[in-house]
Amino acid sequence: MVMMTYYTGPLMLISDDDKAKILRGLTEKKLKRMKKIELLPLLLVVLTCTVYRAGAQDLVLSPEKARSLALENNRNLKKAQKEIEAARAGKASAYALGxxxxxxxxxxxxxxxxxxxxxxxxxxxxxxxxxxxxxSGGKVQNARKVADAALGLQNARKELTEDEVLLKTETAYWQVVDAKEKVILAKKYIQMLDTLSRDLKNSYDAGLTYKNDLLKVNVQQNEAELNLTKARDGVTMAKLSLAQLTGLGESEFDVQDNIPGGFNGVLKEETISALERRPEVDMLSKAVRINELQEKLLAGDRKxxxxxxxxxxxxxxxxxxxxxxxxxxxxxxxxxxxxxPIFDWGGRKQKVVEQRFKTDAQKIELDETKEQIMLEIRNVRLSLNQSAQQVALAQKSLQQAEENLRLNQDRFDAGTVLGKDVLEAQVLWQQAYSNLIDAKAGYRINEARYKKAIGDY
Missing domain, CATH: 2.20.200 (Outer membrane efflux proteins (OEP))
Known part of the structure; x- marks a missing residue:
């Protein structure tokens, strides 16, 4: 942002309307009479106010910036951090035992x-x-181990929350980009239809074509205007979702207008190594450990x-x-x-047995989660590879649609095809373009899902 501070007098308080009146009132005759030293501060004031106002609304998010803001402002992450602090206090309390x-x-x-x-x-x-x-029957040592495992569990839970927030944020980001691309496409399509409509209107006025060809284009124009309105509404809704995730609220911001990067598939299988990086596995492993230690704590009551x-x-x-x-x-x-402890009708013993069954149930859940994660990784990997193929096919289709549109336009200009042929070619081009936008955005979303699945966020 550029700030100019050559002049700090009362003119810094003038409004936009007053500035416009001042500029309109500076006729050539008056300008010649004014000294340069008197005119320069006024122009600097106007420039300073204008630049400052424009810079305040130039927040353009990249995927990296969006993820950073989400990690900084998300309420669920703040809650997870508070739970970590509570676990640390619990650990300090447990280490005071004994x-x-x-x-x-x-x-x-x-x-x-x-x-x-x-x-x-x-x-x-x-x-x-x-x-x-x-x-005390090992209860002090086991209580400290429980506190250590509980702190590790909360750290893993926060890591899982971070992964979920990042995935939601990146998904929302690419949905905004997708919606913005659809707005650009809708405008291009309307320009094409407007050009075709003018050409057909001239041909109709000259008696070279029928009115129904012109009416077909008019109908398509109406539909294109409606699609533009829907696309703009889509941008608004997508931005609201992204703003909520990043903590921007009602702040003005924008995102980059394209979907850069390559769109390659994934060949390497990473299911086994990914299990070690998934916070869900870490959480459940810590939960199993806590249950085992709880069993030992209850056994200590019998000593x-x-x-x-x-x-x-x-x-x-x-x-x-x-x-x-x-x-x-x-x-x-x-x-x-x-x-x-001498005799309590088997109450303490049954508590140990109860806890042992809970531990076994937790181990079964851990094994089930590992299987589900392996299945999830394979499914997301297939989806990402399919997205890569869809992008490649959509790019090829768009090239063919562009060539088809060019040929039909040339033939229409030469008078060998009718306006409806150009209209059909434009519709095919618009559909191919839209499919490519969706394919690219879908690839980026599946790419984010794959990163989360293999624990690579």
Whole structure:
């Protein structure tokens, strides 16, 4: 964007209408009277305002820019990131397990008779407890492993969300390009029909052709105008979808007007290596791992727990230490505990069995997902190869349609064919052109689907 700041006076605030009036009012006679030093700032002001306004609306998206904006602004990705942060906090909490804990307490009491015969009327207590678990059946270690796997699962889930967002964004992008190409085609087709209509009108006025030939072209013109309206509406709707995915909202933007690049098929089979790159497989693998660790955690409930505790205390009150007649009393208590599960009617055991079945079910889902992914990759690969063939055939058809149109136009100019023959050739050309646009856009969409399928986004 070009910014010119040679002049910063009141003229910077003039409107477009005022600028137009000023320019219209500068007659040649007045221009000669004005000094160049006085005219230059005014022209710079006008140029600056115009350039600034034009530059603000010149956002042209490329596929790469669209994908970048989608990754930056998509709400689902922001939600996935929050879930990762939650998993990190859960991991930090799990790694705090097994470490010594420190707890403190304060209390104050007021007693009335008959308790005052044994206790002070007012008394305060303070205690500090340190506890260290020595053995818990492996639950601490397994809880940490669960937290690690949970964080990995959330990262894989975000990666899957990114792939889905990128595919939707790229699909929407090429749909916008497709719709814009259809608008360009519709305009070209209307120009062709207008030219043919003028030629037939001249021939009809000269008595060289029948009116029905001219009417056929007029009907086609009406249909072409309707198709142009539909194409423009298609651009609007496609842009709304892309704007929602990229976070642009109601901002003005445009996309590139063509579909560049090659359109080659895929020969290499990548189903096996692609499985390792798919986030779905990573997610389910982490889920299986979490289920296995949950089984071990439940099994830990059936094992003893050994812990050490130390409690330091202090009490304050009139003559609270009756043995020494002091108003304060301090001490320390050391304690070792052993908790052993003995009998619970098989409740803990059945929880372990329940979790084992859940783990087996998760493994079956993982195997099923792998098979589905392999099938998906093969199907998308076939679709991409078919799209490549469709592009090649559509290009060939368009070349033939162009040659057919040229020959019919030459013969029409020579008076050897009728206007309806040129009209038919134009219709064939328009259909071939439209098919090529759809084939190219379809190829790019299938190419994006193939990249997602093999985990190559």
């Amino acid at each position: 470490k010594p804990t420190l707890d403190g307490s304060l209390g104050g009491f007021y007693f009335t008779e008959p308790l005052t015969a044994f206790l002070p009327e007012v008394m305060g207590n303070a205690s500090l407890t340190v506890t260290q678990v020595l053995y 003893p727990v050994i812990a050490l505790s130390g409690i330091g205390y202090g009490s304050f009150g009139r003559n609270i230490d009756m043995t020494k007649g002091k108003d304060d009393m301090k001490g320390f208590v050391g304690m070792a505990s052993l908790s052993i």
